[in-house]
Amino acid sequence: DVKVTQSSRYLVKRTGEKVFLECVQDMDHENMFWYRQDPGLGLRLIYFSYDVKMKEKGDIPEGYSVSREKKERFSLILESASTNQTSMYLCASSLTTDRDTQYFGPGTRLTVL
Amino acid sequence: GQSLEQPSEVTAVEGAIVQINCTYQTSGFYGLSWYQQHDGGAPTFLSYNALDGLEETGRFSSFLSRSDSYGYLLLQELQMKDSASYFCAVNTGGFKTIFGAGTRLFVKA
Numbered sequence: 559d560v561k562v563t564q565s566s567r568y569l570v571k572r573t574g575e576k577v578f579l580e581c582v583q584d585m586d587h588e589n590m591f592w593y594r595q596d597p598g599l600g601l602r603l604i605y606f607s608y609d610v611k612m613k614e615k616g617d618i619p620e621g622y623s624v625s626r627e628k629k630e631r632f633s634l635i636l637e638s639a640s641t642n643q644t645s646m647y648l649c650a651s652s653l654t655t656d657r658d659t660q661y662f663g664p665g666t667r668l669t670v671l
Numbered sequence: 672g673q674s675l676e677q678p679s680e681v682t683a684v685e686g687a688i689v690q691i692n693c694t695y696q697t698s699g700f701y702g703l704s705w706y707q708q709h710d711g712g713a714p715t716f717l718s719y720n721a722l723d724g725l726e727e728t729g730r731f732s733s734f735l736s737r738s739d740s741y742g743y744l745l746l747q748e749l750q751m752k753d754s755a756s757y758f759c760a761v762n763t764g765g766f767k768t769i770f771g772a773g774t775r776l777f778v779k780a
Contacts, residue, residue, distance in 0.1 A: 589766055593770075598679075600675075648714070658702050658704050662713040664712070
């Protein structure tokens with residue numbers, strides 16, 4: 559079974575802090591994704607990566623950056639957290655040969671005060 | 672803009688059949704996926720349709736009509752454990768997938 563893990567289930571940060579969310583997958587997937595999930599809005603793509611050191615902006619990249627130094631790890635960075643970034647953050651991974659099947663981590667509920 | 676429309680809530684009785692519809696308007700289309708998410712859990716993949724027609728996987732089936740930009744998820748022999756949110760998602764090309772807002776399914780005894 560594919561396993562996608564995220565560093566924290568719950569996180570509370572203050573406005574202006576730099577926040578790191580970590581995601582690790584154990585199935586050698588090429589592609590990794592960061593989404594945020596908000597009530598009534600579904601999942602919205604922030605960034606994705608199709609290879610080590612490669613990244614592409616999703617639909618809502620503003621205020622975020624990412625890092626992928628190793629194939630199994632994809633980090634989401636909030637350079638200066640703001641209250642409107644309070645949300646559930648979901649990481650996912652997929653194989654290029656089966657890119658329509660994404661495997662999700664349990665999510666990180668981030669609250670910015 | 673790009674959008675996926677699905678009902679916000681559906682209620683059905685245990686043992687019944689329920690259909691969750693999804694209509695999409697996207698700049699590209701490579702396939703329609705469905706995901707299930709229980710409260711507090713991660714979304715899990717259910718099905719994928721790239722071509723028109725019905726795909727069946729156990730109690731769940733998914734249908735696609737590309738000419739109508741429409742698909743649905745059919746759940747048969749509903750069980751209490753099927754109470755969850757269901758998301759349709761469209762692969763618009765490459766690695767980009769757009770998700771609908773989700774349909775919350777309530778299964779009553």
